[in-house]
Amino acid sequence: MARLKHVLVLTILILPMFALAPSLVAGPNEVLTNRAPVDSALPAQFVEQTLRVAVYAEGNTTLPLYASGGVSTAHHVILIQLLESNGYAVTALSTQDILDRKLMAASFDVFILPNNLPKDEIVTHVMDYWLAGGGILSFDSGLGYLYYHGMIVPADTGDYALVGVDSGPHWGFDYITNITIGERHSTAKSYQQSDIISVDENTTIHDKSYFNGANPTDFVPLFIEMGSISTTVGFALDNTARQGGRIVQLPGNCSYIPAWETSVIFDSIDWLAPRPKGRILVDFTHDNWIPIDAWDPYNEAYAMNQWRNGLVNRSYTVDKLHTSLTLDNLESYDMLVLPMSNANFSSQEVQAVQTWVANGGGLFVIGDDPGLGTIAAYSNYLLSPYDITFNLTSGLGPYGAVGTYTVDHPIHEGTSETEYGGFSYINVTGDAYPLWMYVGNIAAAGQEYGEGRIIVSSDGNLCTDTLGIIERDNFQYLMNVANWLTAARARILVYADSTLSATHPNFVPLNGPVAQALNDLGESFYMTSDIVYFNMxxxxxxxxxxxxxxxxxxTNIYQHHLIDFVEEGGKVVFNTWALDAATGDYFGVDLVNGIHSPPAVYLWESGHPIFNLPATYGETILNTTKDLIFGTDALNFTTYTNATPLAGYAAAPSGVAIAIGAGGNVIVNGPLLISYFDDIDDSTYPDNVELWINQIAFLYYDRPTINHPDDVTYMETETGNDITWTPTADAGPWEYVFSVNGTPVQGGSWTGAPLTFSVDGVNASITEYELTVFDKLGFGASDLVILDVTEFVPTTTPTTTPGPTTTTGPGGPPLDPTLVIIIGVAGAGVVIILVVVMQLKKKK
Known part of the structure; x- marks a missing residue:
């Protein structure tokens, strides 16, 4: 995606050098009818960040036992060099590294198989990474691993499916001359469907119709063999509807990287990288009785597979911990799960978890029948800093017990009952409180502790595939637990509702456009879809x-509470089909009428940041071919003096659609943005995600600032003259450009620390030094300092004896400032080239 920031930086540097509905009824703004299919693919991130890539670097090319043929090579070095030279944080992982559990979704955004196959001993370790939500980029033969282990076609698990070898052949090798673009997609943004790419190499080919038939909602045919529309040469899998992270399969054995494929690799990495709502860690170091997958230790007939997959499908990542509970191991995570721990914790672990919770972590402890070993006692030791304990002396809830609640809590949204089977009772004191009750006994409890949150559940069956998660409202409750616990430090509250149609973009609100925008920004948030729970x-x-x-x-009767929220300093991005009049007045808009089909929206101020940063919407009109068949699809406004209109329903200012009001603290949207999930600007991302991310970023973050140091004056040859700027970037620092007399001479990444530049060695002159900094969104700030260097004046020292006069002072002749600039520009050449390459090739 093109971005204003990139254009600005390159100009500066180059020119001088050349959830579920609450009930099964239609909502008041919904007409139940057949809907056109909706593309539910989640877009990649728009905000600058350094992506972390792990490359499988195994020198032993012997085929693993599961491979019935093909080849495995060791051409990882060239790929690693390419990625490192383009700004990625790359780690080469050996088989032993992966055995040592270094491949975690919280540690690496993407795992690459450069035409090699994971060894037999790490097959499940790589599966753990993918099932946790990690993205996998595979080249050529890597497809064999993905196919055999059910990551492409789950029903064919255990079948290698290689043409000419296996009985069910669905992929193989062939010499490919040219390919075409099968579908315009975020993994290949440089290419249009009319493009023809010359490949001229022997590479993997795939049975397009079979792969697509097995994955009708998430298979993307990226590259198709020219003249053979049934054969793909590259594809993507989104997996939002089933399990695991995203997958991209590309051609080539990585012995060299063809020029046409370089941008595809970069785009693919960006698309594959998860931007999670929260990162969850499940402890496997304390003999826990509940596994997630069949290969986990302490396996029973029941597991938490559906629980994990449900979370990953809602934009969480879920890692497994096989080492001890330390602050270092916990710091990357928002939520820790302890499922029926049957080995005791060390005092150091108890302290580490306590510190982590107090700093904003979310702790979920799962207990069970007090007669099952020492689970409850060991859990109580871990819980000793808090006000919740399992009852060790009495009480055993029966199988089929139904939990209810009398005091509402956010985790009850969309639920009314939970079901348990053979569980212990819970005691609470102090600040802890009951969440679920069974005939006067506590089945689940919660507490806020420091900046963190805790939920303790009394039954492991609640979470398992075969015994509990499908009962009553157990699944929704568990999804709510993750939503609440991962939002302990959240500063953003979201209300996003939906119709009852599974094709509605907000049907699962955590996969909707607002949630995706916030995930792209990397901001923690709490999601609600019921207006009562939003208000709570x-x-x-x-x-x-x-x-x-x-x-x-x-939502009309609740909207007025947003007035108080703004009065107290809050910001609101607002979109509704039914406006409360008093709230509209405060926000600066007056309702004229409703519009009953999604209208075209004309961007009167198309250069405004809410249309450009961090995502550039590349058109002056917002339109859609989608119609979700609402009763009201847009509201037409006029504005008061406390609001500024930015877009409307006609080319000339008439009929306001989008405005900034309430003193700049509210953005009001008249059209229902949920309907604008086309890609009118051909960016490969839904237009409404671009709008949401820009509007949220514009209001939520302060613009970058930069101080103005004193101008500098010194005499030629004097030393120790520096200029130090102390810029800030609320959205996060990204890069800087340093210019002398308007000419950029230095640039690069900026960590947020003060920036100091020496201005020694300048000849007598007046020189302008300017620093420009950019945040991760593309907003910038600049400051200019004047340097005044006066001519060197020799100092004469009188002597007491006859003789010549002696001149003292700093040694060496003054330098020509023009020469300093030339040297600086030449020296900055490498930096400038690096920045240009990073911007064009890498940045996401």
């Missing part, structure tokens, strides 16, 4: 921003 959270917790995406249900 608004008053219960402390937030800086509300994002209000009201498409279907009546």
């Amino acid at each position: 959270s608004l008053f219960r917790d402390d937030y800086d921003m509300v994002v209000f995406d009201n498409n279907n249900w009546f």
Whole structure:
């Protein structure tokens, strides 16, 4: 995606050098009818970040036992050099590294198989990474591993499917001359469907119709053999509807990287990298009785597979911990799960977890029948810093027990009952409170501790595939637990509702456009889809921003609470089909009428940041071919003096669609942005995600600032003259450009620390030094300092004896400032080239 920031930086540097609905009824803004299919693919991130890539670097090319043929090579070095030279944080992982559990979704965004196959002893380790939500980029023969282990066609697990070898052949090798683009996609943004690419190499080919038939909702044929529309040469799998992270399969054995494929590799890495709602860690170091997968230790007939897959399908990552509980191991995670721990914790582990929770972590402890070993006692030791314990002396809840609640809590949204089987009771004191009750006994409890949160559940069956997760509202409750625990430090509250159609972009709100925008920004948030629970959270917790995406249900009677929220310093991005008049007045808009089909929206101020940063919407009109068949699809406004209109329903200012109001603290959207999930600007991303991310970023973050150091004056040859700037970037620092008399002479990444530049060695002159810094969104700030260097004046020292006069002072002749600039520009050449390459090849 083109971005204003990239254009600006390159110009500066080059020119001088050349959730589920609450009930099965239609909402008040919904007409139940057949819907056109909706593309639910989640877009990649727009915000600058350094992606972390692990490359499988195994020198032993012997085929593993599961491979019935093909080849495995060791051409990882060239790929690693390419990625490192383009700004990626690359780690080469050996088989032993992966055995040592270094491949974790929280540690690496993407794992690459450069035409090699994981050894037999790490097959499940790589599966753990993928099932946790990690992205996999595979070249050529790597497909054999993915296919055999059910990551391409789950029903064919255990079948290598190699043409000419296996009975069910679905992939093989052939010499390919040219390929065409099968589908325009974020993994190949440089190419259009009309393009023809010359390949001229022997590479893997795939049975397009079979792969697509097995994955009808998420298979993307990226490259097709020219003249053979049934054969793909590269493809992508989104996997949002089943299990695991995203997958991209590309041609080539990585002995060299053809020029046409370089941008595809970079785009693929960006698309594959998860941007999670939260990172979850499940402890496997304390003899826990509940596994997730069949290969886990302490395996029973039941497992938490559906629980994990449900979380990954809602934009979480879920890693397994096989080492001890230390602060270093916990710091990358938002939520820790302890499932029926049957080995005791060390005092160091108890302290580490306590510190982590107090700093904002979310702890989920799962207990069970007090007669099952020492699970409850060991869990109580871990829980000793808090006000929740398992009852060790009495009480055993029966199988089929139904939990209810009398005091509402955010985790009850969309639920009314949970079911348990053979569980212990829970005691609470102090600040802890019951969450679920069974005939007067506590089955689950919660507590806020420091900046963190804790939920303790009394039954392991609740989470397991065969015994509990499908009962009553158990699944929804467990999804709510993750939503709440991972949001302990959240400063953003979201309301996003949906119709009852599975094709609605907000049907699973954590996969909807607002959630994706916030995940792309890397901001923690708490999601609600029921207006009652939204209102509860608004008053219960402390937030800086509300994002209000009201498409279907009546929210009018609650909207006025947003006035108080803004009065107290909050920011609101607001979208509704039914506006409360008083709230509209405060926000600066007056409702004229509703519009009953998604209208075209004309961007009157198309250069405004809400249309350009960090995602550049490349058109002056916002339109859509989608129609979700709402009763009201847009609201037409006029604005008061406290609001600024930015877009409307006609080319000339008439009929306001988007405005900034309430003193710059609210953005009001008239059209229901949920309907604008086309890609009118051909960016390969849904237009509504671009708009949401820009509007949230514009309001939520302060612009970068930069101080103005004093101008500098010194005499030629004097030394120790520096200029130090102390810029800030609320959204996160990214890079800087340093210029002398308007000519950039230095640039690169900026960590957020002060920037100091020496201005010694300049000839008598007046020189302008300017620093420009950019944040991760593309917003910049600049400051200019004047250097005034006066001519060198010799100092004469009188002597007491006759003789010549002696001149003292700093040695060496003054330098020509023009020469300093030339040297600086030449020296910056490498830096400038590096920045240009990073911007064109890498940045996401």
